Amino acid sequence: MKAAPAKRGRPRGRPPKDPAGALSQATIRSTALALIDRDGLDEFSIRKLGTELRCEAMAIYWYYESKDALLDAVVDELMAPVGAIAGDPPGDWVEMLRAIARSYRRIARVHPHAFPLLATRRFATEQTFEFLDRLFAYARGQGVADRDAARFYRIVGSYCSGFALSELAARRDDAPQTAALRTRFPRVAEVTEFLNPRHLDEIFEQGLELLLAEVARASARKPARRKETT
Known part of the structure; x- marks a missing residue:
């Protein structure tokens, strides 16, 4: 039986800096889809998404509590x-x-x-x-x-x-x-x-x-x- 993936939940403290000031659920979601379209599901990761968005990976968890939620x-x-x-x-x-x-x-x-x-x-x-x-x-x-x-x-x-x-x-x-x-x-x-x-x-x-x-x-x-x- 496959164990359920652990949820990270929203990080504590202040959100990481967003240099571009453009993070939102819609931006993250559409960029994630674009990455999957380009590289495939197996290559998709929150870290790569953060690189694409020019933000820390942890910043994404302020908008989506887990990779599954995203x-x-x-x-x-x-x-x-x-x-x-x-x-x-x-x-x-x-x-x-x-x-x-x-x-x-x-x-x-x-x-x-x-x-x-x-x-x-x-x-x-x-x-x-x-x-x-x-x-x-x-x-x-x-x-x-x-x-x-x-x-x-x-x-x-x-x-x-x-x-x-x-x-x-x-x-x-x-x-x-x-x-x-x-x-x-x-x-x-x-x-x-x-x-x-x-x-x-x-x-x-x-x-x-x-x-x-x-x-x-x-x-x-x-x-x-x-x-x-x-």
Whole structure:
């Protein structure tokens, strides 16, 4: 069982000097994301972030109590475009899920090094809870039972996360096939053309529409039953 990471908490005493006088949660969060985009998650550290911000590393803990808290804030930054969709729904429940799915996948293409944060960390901040609250409230308003809304969200979300991670791997795997491999595995060689990353947009859309078609059917045949409040 993995031990929970220790929290540093806010340092005691006066905050370290900020030579530029420009530190803020927003600045730290956006700079952290830029560093992850540039160097990757494995290379990210509070020390390197402090160097980038031209401040002492300890100064960052006055704004985020731990590295985990900062990474949660980076998740919020990544999820902002998706959250905006829930705040201004583009259509019915199914259309909303479609827009969210496309926006979520787009994060992986714009921020390939940071996207694994979304796939491996639980949504546990006020901003992500606000997104989920709006999503489920809209589903209920559309007549979707809470149980179904939760399941559809989980199914579509899992599809998008898995597809995006697979896509990231596919775009990195550009090693050419050798003649020997093509001879040993002729069926793979013939099918490889259709596995080329240039087909990923079409494949994603096909899979998404299959899922959403089932969401639409299930929503239609299982109207929500809501208790009247007094």
